[in-house]
Amino acid sequence: MVKDWSRALLFLLLLALLLPLFLPAPIPKVHAQSEPVPSIYAVDNCCLIIKNQGETFTVTFKASNNGGSPNDRGWSHVTISVSDGLEIVGWTRWSDRDRKYGIGELIWYRNERQIPAQNEMLEAYGSFPAGATRELTVTFRVKSPGWQWIKYRFTIVHFTQDEDWNTALYYRDPSSEAYTDQQGWPIYRIIVGQNRALVDVETSAGGRGWWNDNGGRFLIGMEIRIYCSVGVDVSRLRIAIGKVGSQEGVTLLDRGPSPAGRYQASYSIGEEGRYVILCIAIIDRRNFDWDETYIEVVRDTTPPTVRVIAPNGGERLTPGSVFRIRWEASDDFGVTRVRIWLHHAGIAWMIADNLPNTGYYDWTVPDRPCSDCRIMVIAWDAAGNSGEDISDGTFEIVGATVPLPDLTVRDVSFSPQTVSQGGSITVSWTEANIGSGNAGPYRVGVYLGVSEYGRDYLLGSLNRDGLVAGGSRSATQTFTIPSNVPPGIYYVTVFIDSQGDVSESNEGNNVGSSTNRVTVTQQQQLEVDVWTNKGGQGRGNINGGQYSIGESITLFCFVNINVDSLRIRVIKPDGTEVTALERGPSPPGTYQTSATIGEPAGERRVICEARSGGQTSSDEVRFTVQQRATATVTVYTTTTRTVTSTLHATATTETTTYTTTTWTLYTTFTRTWYTTVTTTVTTTITSWTTATSWVPVFSGRSVSNERSGEGLVVLSLAALSPLASAYILRTRRRSRNSGGVMRG
16 A cells, blocks of 8 residues: 555645644633633634635624733724735724724734734724623625635733823733734634635445545445545546555545546455545645545445245246246345245246346246245345345146156366366367257356356356257357466366256256366466567566667567457557557467558657456557658769769668759668669759868768869768768769869
């Protein structure tokens, strides 16, 4: 488990931002009777109010003197100030001394100097003898969006002589606090929030509604579906779960910018206990919200309760008629499936299986006459506990005696003798009808059983059209060993008419079993390795080499066991994704695909992922794509004679003949080969370029000089990457005029 991000973030945010706000109303201290004891708190609004821009709201403050009477002469007062986004629009006056200060008006700071008010402020004055309590109701209006605050405090003044402010004593609530107002005195604070995310976290079993702690009860291993709803767009959203009392947790969902909506995560827990689920939404750097709910994870050992309602004794049913079987089944965690059996003469026939708990099933009565029939209903819950009930009395199926089939199975065999989870087993058997009547459609189930004739794990089912009286058929079928079959030794069992579709003269011989047992071993771990034709082979090796645009690439993916599906996908630098190879069921081996690399340049990720049974595995390799570099080569001649120039260069083109004097060559940077490009020049040049500096020799190759060449050749290179290979230009002498010099 990883550190619970949600809880850690919640603790940090609450501790740094909100914890001081959620303090309960102050509890009055006990003082001597002669000393005033001020107390103030906000009635019904201790610390957080949610309002929208333009709305008005009221807050009632209750101020009390819980100590002795002061000589305050009506100068004791409550001070309230607000942030820039709020304004004070009214209050219940205490006296004519009450005053509202606007921004910029002079107020007294605690060091007895006057300063301009930075925020709107209200002071309400009154007398507070011992035991006096006054309520001050103030109306506020929200002017601007964002988080705002209201700061308040209560001061009792005691004059020791007349109204001498220099010798007056002051008693304040709060006397100390983490926050102060614009006058420098400690205050209490109320946060006024807007654009609240309205976060609501719940589970599939409960918890809907903000701060609804009842998220329901779940079984160990049961899937817990968690939903988090946010009312506005948020910049980040996380859902986490952790055991109460533990510092460890799991982050189930972590999203960046997310629109208003409902988001889901799923989880299953393997340990009993009480767990907290948190959803935190961050709107911006100042605004956030969260919600939490709690769930109980328990171990269920209580089976469902079941009661058969009908048939419950005394009924007479006719073959071919439809009778509604009715029952009641309940469980603390819900009934997941229901099975119905018909019991007669000590034999049970399955009527239906895997039914939802609807409480009824419309049964077509079979032509199976009996006078002691009973119906049994079995119900299971999610933990696998089962409860059952059977008809209290017997009922009767009446009908004429007709020839009945008798289906049986023999000669069950299999191969191989040892197979792993997820591997294949081939089963052979013979189905026979040894009765006197033809059998209609039926199903055959093939199972692994811990004991002989056991049906503990289903391998598969087959539909049959029927079987004539005295007929038989041989069958061979290959099945996959389910991954949930524990390693061990099992019989192979074939159950003919596994759903009880056929009325038979003998229902006790429908199961055949192998004489020997198959060994099931632990499934081999699925491993995937992906690489390119330039590197990256070996799991975890991501170095797939370098390529150029237009170059061919081959991707390889190896799987070590049979897989249900295999896919190679390529993620380009711009985020687009291309499926390079996709296969269904495939044996172990190496699979490959080739392509020509196109735009854009940059790093590309190749991911091969495969699934086998319940396993999933993937591997990744990366390769870099580079742009092609270009070089422009120009040949000048001084006569009308033909000059044949041979260029040896790094190039990606095939041999081509040009009839111009300028051409562009390309290099791939990663591999080098030489090709000859020949051009015939017949242009008359009246003046030639005098080179101020000669082209240097690249890659250690020298340029051969002709003693008496016919023309002057200047090699001009442009837009060459530092990785480009050497370009070598030669001229071949056509005549022996004196004075000709060639330089390269």
